[in-house]
Amino acid sequence: MSGLVLSHISKGFKSGKVLQDVSLDVNAGEIVAIVGPSGTGKTVLLRIIAGLQEPDGGTVSIDGVDMTDAAPESRGIGMAFQNFALFPHFNAFDNIGSPLTARHIPAASLKEKVGVVAKLLKIDHVLGHAPRELSNGQKQRTALARALVAQPKVLLLDDPLRNVDAKLRYEMRLELPRLLRSYNAAVIYVTQDYKEAMALGDRIAVLRGGRIEQWAPPRDVYATPASVEVAKLFGDPTINLLPSTVEQGGIQILGRRVSAPDASGPVLAGLRPEHLTVSRIEIPDGIPCELDAVMPVNVRSVLYLRGPAGEEILATVGESEAVKFGRDHRQVWVDFAPEHVLLFDAATGARIGHQAH
Amino acid sequence: MATLLLDNVTKVYRPRGKAPVEAVKRVRLDVKDGEIVALLGSSGCGKTSMLRMIAGFEDVTEGAIKIDGKEIHRLPPAERDVAMAFEGYSLYPPLKVKENIGFALLRQRGAGTDIDARVKEIASLLEISDVLDRYPSVLSAGQQQRTSLARALIRRAPVSLLDEPMSQLEPQLRAILRARLKDYLIAHKMTTVFVTHDQTEAIALADRIAVMEKGELQQFGTPDEIKQSPNNLFVASFVGEPPMNIFAGEVIAARDGVALTGFGPDGKPAFALAAPGLELDASRSRKVHIGIRPHLIQTGTGASDATGRVITNHWLGDQSHICFDVGGATVVGVTDKPLAAKPGDALPVRFPLRAIHLFDPETGDALAHGLERTR
Numbered sequence: 001m002s003g004l005v006l007s008h009i010s011k012g013f014k015s016g017k018v019l020q021d022v023s024l025d026v027n028a029g030e031i032v033a034i035v036g037p038s039g040t041g042k043t044v045l046l047r048i049i050a051g052l053q054e055p056d057g058g059t060v061s062i063d064g065v066d067m068t069d070a071a072p073e074s075r076g077i078g079m080a081f082q083n084f085a086l087f088p089h090f091n092a093f094d095n096i097g098s099p100l101t102a103r104h105i106p107a108a109s110l111k112e113k114v115g116v117v118a119k120l121l122k123i124d125h126v127l128g129h130a131p132r133e134l135s136n137g138q139k140q141r142t143a144l145a146r147a148l149v150a151q152p153k154v155l156l157l158d159d160p161l162r163n164v165d166a167k168l169r170y171e172m173r174l175e176l177p178r179l180l181r182s183y184n185a186a187v188i189y190v191t192q193d194y195k196e197a198m199a200l201g202d203r204i205a206v207l208r209g210g211r212i213e214q215w216a217p218p219r220d221v222y223a224t225p226a227s228v229e230v231a232k233l234f235g236d237p238t239i240n241l242l243p244s245t246v247e248q249g250g251i252q253i254l255g256r257r258v259s260a261p262d263a264s265g266p267v268l269a270g271l272r273p274e275h276l277t278v279s280r281i282e283i284p285d286g287i288p289c290e291l292d293a294v295m296p297v298n299v300r301s302v303l304y305l306r307g308p309a310g311e312e313i314l315a316t317v318g319e320s321e322a323v324k325f326g327r328d329h330r331q332v333w334v335d336f337a338p339e340h341v342l343l344f345d346a347a348t349g350a351r352i353g354h355q356a357h
Numbered sequence: 358m359a360t361l362l363l364d365n366v367t368k369v370y371r372p373r374g375k376a377p378v379e380a381v382k383r384v385r386l387d388v389k390d391g392e393i394v395a396l397l398g399s400s401g402c403g404k405t406s407m408l409r410m411i412a413g414f415e416d417v418t419e420g421a422i423k424i425d426g427k428e429i430h431r432l433p434p435a436e437r438d439v440a441m442a443f444e445g446y447s448l449y450p451p452l453k454v455k456e457n458i459g460f461a462l463l464r465q466r467g468a469g470t471d472i473d474a475r476v477k478e479i480a481s482l483l484e485i486s487d488v489l490d491r492y493p494s495v496l497s498a499g500q501q502q503r504t505s506l507a508r509a510l511i512r513r514a515p516v517s518l519l520d521e522p523m524s525q526l527e528p529q530l531r532a533i534l535r536a537r538l539k540d541y542l543i544a545h546k547m548t549t550v551f552v553t554h555d556q557t558e559a560i561a562l563a564d565r566i567a568v569m570e571k572g573e574l575q576q577f578g579t580p581d582e583i584k585q586s587p588n589n590l591f592v593a594s595f596v597g598e599p600p601m602n603i604f605a606g607e608v609i610a611a612r613d614g615v616a617l618t619g620f621g622p623d624g625k626p627a628f629a630l631a632a633p634g635l636e637l638d639a640s641r642s643r644k645v646h647i648g649i650r651p652h653l654i655q656t657g658t659g660a661s662d663a664t665g666r667v668i669t670n671h672w673l674g675d676q677s678h679i680c681f682d683v684g685g686a687t688v689v690g691v692t693d694k695p696l697a698a699k700p701g702d703a704l705p706v707r708f709p710l711r712a713i714h715l716f717d718p719e720t721g722d723a724l725a726h727g728l729e730r731t732r
Binding site for chain 2: 167177222237238273292298304328
């Protein structure tokens with residue numbers, strides 16, 4: 001197949017295993033987002049793909065050819081990093097063109113190729129500038145242009161938007177999919193920001209402790225997380241997690257009984273803030289809670305609630321509703337639909353009912 | 358616990374051999390007793406200078422600062438009744454976390470016996486209970502920041518000053534810690550001024566937000582006022598995620614109100630809207646900037662003002678961000694339901710008039726908000 005295939009990659013250092021049995025495939029034209037906390041092996045994985053580090057086991061193949069032992073420069077890989085890594089003594093044009101000059105490409109062709117990618121990234125007006133004269137956003141665009149200019153088969157982007165401000169980050173989030181698709185590379189996009197991963201990734205690999213904990217389309221990672229840790233990584237505000245114990249095929253959540261036929265023993269019941277409804281007037285079977293603080297966000301407001309047994313709960317409501325709740329502590333009534341409850345095994349963290357891939 | 362007044366405060370820095378810099382220009386802020394106020398702006402806007410003047414680490418060049426009506430800006434910091442959490446944490450290295458936090462209470466008379474209990478309470482609120490017996494040097498940046506925050510909050514001082522209190526916070530903790538912090542500040546009626554560059558944080562925590570730019574106060578209002586009626590283009594484009602859509606546009610007087618045209622980046626007309634009932638000085642045609650808040654844009658079904666060709670459609674689990682090409686202009690909309698649309702699909706797009714803001718293209722000042730309301 002055309003694209004990148006990683007099979008059963010493992011890597012250890014003296015300090016222990018960094019990657020264990022990592023298998024992934026990225027089609028040409030596809031973006032795979034890798035999400036995980038820091039220190040989870042993301043950078044080592046990129047270095048193995050790039051050929052800067054050798055795996056202990058497993059293979060890296062590109063367009064159907066085993067590249068595990070190939071030299072980095074023969075792999076057809078472009079890279080961009082969060083710290084830009086531009087050559088400070090080159091201007092933007094020379095930075096972008098550097099992968100081509102290394103290959104002794106004729107000047108006219110070089111100029112054309114740099115021009116095309118610079119225009120796509122909207123930096124054609126600053127090509128004569130040195131990196132220190134560029135804004136952070138322009139630096140990042142220059143680094144991206146350099147990664148793309150040689151039309152790599154595989155593009156590795158290591159948290160490239162980390163150091164640009166929120167507005168530019170958002171702009172790039174809208175711009176990147178189209179841009180990357182037009183180059184038809186197999187793209188690996190590493191990020192710690194779940195929204196970026198969901199927006200950009202056709203599929204997402206959640207890496208934790210050197211293993212792939214979940215490998216699925218964004219929608220599935222959010223709706224049916226493999227584990228409690230994945231559920232916590234995806235979602236803002238973070239998912240509410242309420243400890244409970246299964247008795248007679250059911251559990252108590254905020255004093256309400258919910259059936260849990262597949263579960264047993266201690267569990268964590270996960271309820272996403274957007275799946276709670278909150279009412280200022282008493283509703284039938286509503287769960288009485290104390291509202292302690294209202295925090296507007298952009299489109300919605302987050303309500304900080306205390307459940308019947310003092311449980312801390314966050315719920316989101318529409319922006320226009322939030323104003324009505326006022327500033328002081330007050331009683332409210334909370335409701336949720338049982339089908340929105342995600343159950344996790346309290347000991348292992350695995351979601352109950354989740355099929356490992 | 359106290360009122361705070363910044364009375365036309367100006368700060369001029371005079372670096373040796375360089376031109377003087379006016380970092381804060383005649384800013385007036387009145388903070389009510391128990392109110393939480395955010396100083397919001399990008400780096401260099403003067404927000405931190407303001408906080409440091411209140412704390413007493415910087416002189417006030419002109420104007421006065423009053424706490425409970427009493428001028429304090431000539432007093433040494435320790436006599437001002439303020440507690441401050443620093444952006445750089447400034448923890449005492451030889452003291453354990455719990456000693457760092459409790460330190461401020463030692464000289465507070467009457468605090469005596471319940472210091473331990475209060476340290477435990479604030480530590481649990483900020484999720485640092487498990488590191489109370491450690492030294493600052495072994496903590497993560499996030500934990501150091503929360504320790505510094507705890508040390509300021511535990512005092513329940515008449516005025517609390519927090520400099521970027523949550524910038525290092527782990528994303529999974531952010532929402533819940535903001536919630537607990539806001540609850541704590543309100544419960545103890547703490548007058549609080551905090552500095553942030555993060556508009557989300559300002560909106561979430563503050564009763565009122567002072568938006569700063571180039572040393573000048575752009576707007577001082579509730580989160581709702583800042584969002585619904587931004588004073589100018591700067592405030593409008595600084596607050597909101599995704600940011601407000603802004604287009605060059607033109608208003609022409611129509612029989613019943615005005616007609617609006619929005620332009621694409623190429624200067625060609627991209628969409629047209631009628632705003633019946635809007636009275637605007639537009640006897641002739643008038644250039645404006647049109648701002649449209651993303652999450653009020655409607656799409657998918659129903660009546661439309663224009664056709665949008667989908668550029669990207671991102672479902673983020675609880676909301677969709679859709680980027681459209683509308684007649685050459687790029688428009689971002691947010692919906693809270695997933696939308697089955699692929700890049701290239703054409704969808705009806707509706708701009709409700711209440712989503713629309715008009716600004717003067719030269720001064721940036723707001724001309725009209727939520728056009729329906731003027732009806």
